[in-house]
Amino acid sequence: MPEGAEIDYILEMDLLTNWELLKLLREVFIPVGFTKFRLTGGEPLLRPGVTELVSKIAGFPETEDLSMTTNGFLLSPMAESLYQAGLRRINISLDSLVPEIFNQIIGNRGRDRWRQVWDGIQSAYRVGFNPLKLNVVVIPGVNDDEILDLAGLTIDRDWHVRFIEFMPIGNGELFGDRGWVASEKLREEIRERWGLAESQVRGNGPADIFQIPGAKGTLGFISQMSECFCDRCNRMRLSADGWLRPCLLNETGQIDLKTALREGVPVEDLQKQVRDLLGMKPEINFKDRDTGSSQGYSRTMSQIGG
DSSP states (O other), X not given: OOTTTTHHHHHHOOOOOHHHHHHHIIIIIHHHTOOEEEEOSSOGGGSTTHHHHHHHHHHSTTOOEEEEEEOSTTHHHXXXXXXXXXXXXXXXXXXXXXXXXXXXXXXXXXXXXXXXXXXXXXXXHHHTOSSEEEEEEEOTTTTGGGHHHHHTHHHHSSEEXXXXXXXXXXXXXXXXTOOOOOHHHHHHHHHHHHOOEEOSOOOSSSOEEEEOTTOSSEXXXXXXXXXXXXXXXXXXXXXXXXXXXXXXXXXXXXXEHHHHHHXXXXXXXXXXXXXXXXXXXXXXXXXXXXXXXHHOOSSOHHHHOO
């Protein structure tokens, strides 16, 4: 993220408390039918009490799946406790295997974070997270020459690499005019080196899953820019400050659940609002898909969560 761009935003945020978040899950989302949850960010491991939060969500009888997306900076010392709390699936951002390039991408402000992330990946693998997924946002001229090295991580390890097309949400100038790399171009490069087959493994998300023949892990391609997957999307996003949005790509139809909860709006009314938004979601996914990019975003991708 651009240096300094997030600081004021973070300081001004009025976050849901853990009690409020759990109340919304237990009394609004679960009764509406939600059973699968992902903790993402910003960065979820920065949240005070995140291990206890994991334990509470994992402990709901209705919870079928609980996962987390993290930058991995703080993961190594927390991996065991998160696993013991009930977290079983984790996605870790790893945009480069070259420390200098990695630090350039994350805007490390002089701090070497690559080793922290790599140690976090090893710790998560050691304690038993499965699947363990590595998220790679491919940026032309920055890390696109590492595709084969990153894909090769899946050959001898039960790791699952996900190549993600860069989405210019709220910060389209971040990489200038370099844009994104189409997933098919990446698949062709991998195919020429090892061959590539569609995998029998199917994930919970929008990735198209492939596998290098004989590999232990898989390769996923999340192709929002070149191969729209809106027809497969069944996800809603609740921000840390309580806004529910039906689509990552635009801000149509958002609901301020935090303010409603604090003002004492009955949970039955909140359930109806969520159901109504769910009913609008198919139309929003298609009809309003480009609204955000044409009208601008009030939040960047780092503020929404990947």
